[in-house]
Amino acid sequence: MSTTDPIPVSLAEIARIAGVGRAAVSNWRRRHDSFPxxxxxxxxSPQFSLAEIERWLRDNGKLDSIGGRELLWPRFDALGSRDESGLAIAEAARRMHSPRARGSRxxxxxxxxxxxxxxxKLGRKEGARETFDFLLQRWLETHVRQLSTTPPPLAALxxxxxxxxxxxxxxEEAGEKLTVLDxxxxxxxxxxxxVQEDAGSALSVLACERDPALAALASARLAFLTAGHDIRTEIATADALREDPFSGARVDIALCNPPFxxxxxxxxxxxxxxxxTHGxxxxxxxxxxxxxxLLAHLRPGGAAVVVLxxxxxxxxxxxxxRGSLLRTxxxxxxxxxxxxxxxxxxxxLQLWVLRTxxxxxxAVPAAQDVLLVDATRFARTGTRESGPHxxxxxxxxxxxxxxxDRPDADLPDGAVRVPLIELLDDEVDVTPGRYASVTAEPSGRELAAAWREAVPVLTDLARRAERLSELRFSAGTPQTTTSVGDLVKAGALSLRSGQQTADGAAAPGRDSVPLLTVADLLTDGNPSGLVTAGSAPVIVEEGDVVVAGVVRAYRAWVHEGPPTALGPQLYALRVDSAKLNAxxxxxxxxxxxxxxxxxTHASSSSRVDIRRLQVLHLPLREQEAYAEVFRGLRDFETRLGAAEGLVRRLVSDVSDLLAAGGLGG
Structure with missing residues (x-):
């Protein structure tokens, strides 16, 4: 991109710059003729000139409490090249550390x-480390498809x-630093x-990366993290397998998430x-x-953990x-x-724990078995949050x-010691799931905790049911209704129809949004896919009403949470808050x-004509009273569903224990 070309920004980026929701930016665009x-x-998915947007936001007093980082990032993004922007961020970090530094490395x-x-300059004003962390995170989100990173919780583990x-x-020799290799x-x-897990210790960190941009960013990250501590770091740019820059070095621990x-x-x-040495x-x-x-670099007694x-x-x-690794x-x-x-x-994925x-x-017992741990049950399901628990x-x-190293110690459910003789067969398979099974029956403590959890949930449901039972309904003159189509014509709401997306799926990142489909509604109700924002014709935001336009999954609700793309047969209704309560x-x-x-009543797959749906014709003040009851009813239904799942699990667990003859005297 030429330096004279305007830097494009999306509605989502404008919202970040101004510190507001995307809906607010859409409203500004509709209400202000001066909006660029x-x-x-x-x-x-329109794009606007960053310079014009910044000028408009300043002129309209909408940048008072926002720092300069959000304005800076689109310029890094506009550099185009992943390597160029990454090296520029690393160079900025170096100059934050050394204000007198001149010339780029x-x-x-x-x-x-x-x-x-x-x-x-901005980092020295607003916080060097905070500015670097912000730019690095945006860079990683932008190039998520090209990079494979280790999530911080996994790295810490x-x-x-x-x-x-x-x-x-x-x-180790007396006074020698603990040495880490990646x-x-x-x-x-x-x-x-x-560095963070061994905070306070004297450390020496050796790391290698063949990609110059990644190596520069790693060096910048560690420079911030180790400032003021007795920690020596050395980051080499090389292919560790072909040109080992630390050949002959011996370390205490090694960590690695290698390319697969x-x-x-x-x-x-x-x-x-x-x-x-093992073949x-x-x-x-x-x-x-x-x-x-990794093993070649470990000192005697050193340990390595690798993701595979x-x-x-x-x-x-x-x-x-594998057989040689086990035998030794x-x-x-x-x-x-x-x-x-x-x-x-x-x-x-698996973690292999190695030790020389x-x-x-x-110092430790001779290896006669291997510890296999199946932790797959900690997967997170039925939620929009990413990663396991x-x-x-x-x-x-x-x-x-x-x-x-304690052969007589008890192991938690899901972990097992397997003798080497059982593993050293024709397959030498060390997959934990083949040997470590999780007991389905809960312990007495777990069962008691589940009952304690169920009691307040059921009590709360009873209270809500009592309040709802007090509602009174009059049998007077039927209320006047109007259709959604008429409300659209009157300008009280807008109606948009979800469509099949162009790219189908996307990786998590800055420009991706969840995709909700009718199939999702028929399972757990959570979006199961991701799409790029630019490929999604309809994106709902907080406060929009979503309607499923098919009989078998018919429902309507007010959207809460992040912007979400809608698939076919889902509709977005955005109300004029001066005329309608969502x-x-x-x-x-x-x-x-x-x-x-x-x-149409033809079958369960029949479509619902959204424009024919009826809405009570009431003043806004009376709508609010109805809205409060509607929300209470929806909340009751949601809590009832959660309670049903909890009670079903309890009944199942207790039934299994009874069937096994576990009833005490």
Whole structure:
């Protein structure tokens, strides 16, 4: 993009800059003739000039409490190149640390260099670390499809495991710093986690990354994190497998989230490498090359934790190396994570816990078994939140691994010690799910806790039912109604129809929004997909009324939560708040009789004519009274559904215990 071209921003970006919701920006655009005209995009997803938007917001007093970071980011984004913007952010961080720094360490365009200088100036004014973290997060969100990062909760768990599993003092010299290695560090999530989990200790951090932009950002991240602490960091830009920059170095702990399924990892040129003490990794098993690379760098008693795809635990090509890892005691534990723990999110990834033999053979028991931990039950389902239930997952995994060197210690449900003799068969399969099963029966404590949870829920339902039972209905003259179509003509609301999206699916990121479909309504009611905002013809925002226009899934509700795209047969109604109450409208529309009258009645797949739906014709003040009751009724229904699920689980658990003869005297 030329420096003279206007920098485009979307409605969502304008909302971030002004610190308001997207609906507010849409209202400004409709109400103010002076609002800048769009310079690109489409009617559904327009784009505007950043300079014109900034000027308009300032002239209208809408930037008083907003910092300059939101205004700065679109300019970084407009640089176009992922590497250019990443290196510019890293250079800005360097100048924040050293205000007198002149000249860039990396070759940047004049535009990127100028932008780095402006970001550094802003950082010194608004907070250097906060400004860098903001720009880094936006950069990661923008390029999420091109990057694979380790989520902070997973990085923290891996660091804590490694620190807990290593044999303290083994192989260390007096006064020597604890050394950490990450040979494929990306933007430094794992190295940062090691620093944070071992806060207060003297550390030496070695990290390597072959992508120059990622390496520069990792260096900037660690510089902020280690400032003022006795921590030495060294970030190398190299391919750790082909050109190991730390060859010969020995470390206490190693953490790694290596690239998966890379066939071109150096199989031919590294065939005689001394790191392959457990065997030359097959060309199709690059992950086992990373495992041996980590082991080659560990001191005696050192520990490594590596993220691997589940196939590595069972693929036929790698069974010889897996067998050697087991026989030598290098592979100490395997943890199966819930889907969604890291990219790729649809896969149940694994953590392999590795350790070298300590100098003192009596420091830990000789390896006679392997600890296999199945933590997949901590997956998050039926919710819009991403990732697993991190807190109970972390507690469960750490609890299981505490027993690693204590053969007589009890293990939590879902963890099991498997003797090496059982694993060293023709398959050498170390998949936790094959050996670690979770007991379905709850403990007495868990059952008592479930009953304690159920009692207040049912009591609350009883109170709400009593209040609703006090409603009185008159049998007087029928109220006048009007149709949705007439309300649209009168300008009291607008009606938009959801459509099939152009791109089908998207990765999580800055420009992606959840996609709700009729199929979702027939399951758990939560959006099951993501689409880019620009490809979604209809996006509902908080306060909009959504109607499902098909008989089998007919319902209406006021949307709450983030902007959401609508698929086919879903409709968005946006009310004029001076004429209609959204909750009143949704309450009238969701009446089953209303849907039946407006439907074709041919089958359960019949469509509902949204424009024929009827709404009471009432003044706004009277609408509010109805809206309050409608909301109470909807809330009662929602709580009833949650209570039903809780009670069903309780009945099922108690029935199983009774059927097993578990009734006490």
């Amino acid at each position: 005209a769009r310079i690109g995009g489409t009617d559904v 990396t070759k940047l365009t004049a535009e990127a260099d100028e932008l780095a200088a402006e970001a550094a 891996m660091a804590r495991i490694a620190l807990g599993v290593r044999v303290d003092g083994s192989g 040979p494929a560090c990306g933007t430094g999530h794992l190295a940062a986690a090691a 399924n890379e066939r071109d990892w150096g199989y031919a040129e590294l065939a005689t490498d001394q790191r392959w 030359l990794p097959p060309r199709t098993e690059p992950e086992l090359a990373w495992v041996q690379h 795809p589940p196939a590595v635990a069972s693929r036929k090509a790698g069974r010889r190396i 005691g290098a592979l100490r534990a395997v943890v199966a994570l819930p889907p969604g723990s890291a990219q790729p999110h649809s896969v149940s 033999a300590p100098d003192d053979p009596t 991190w807190e109970p997952l972390r507690a469960f995994v750490l609890s299981a691994l505490e027993a690693l 909750y009143f409208l949704a309450g009238c529309l969701r009446a089953p009789s209303n849907g039946r009258q407006a439907g």
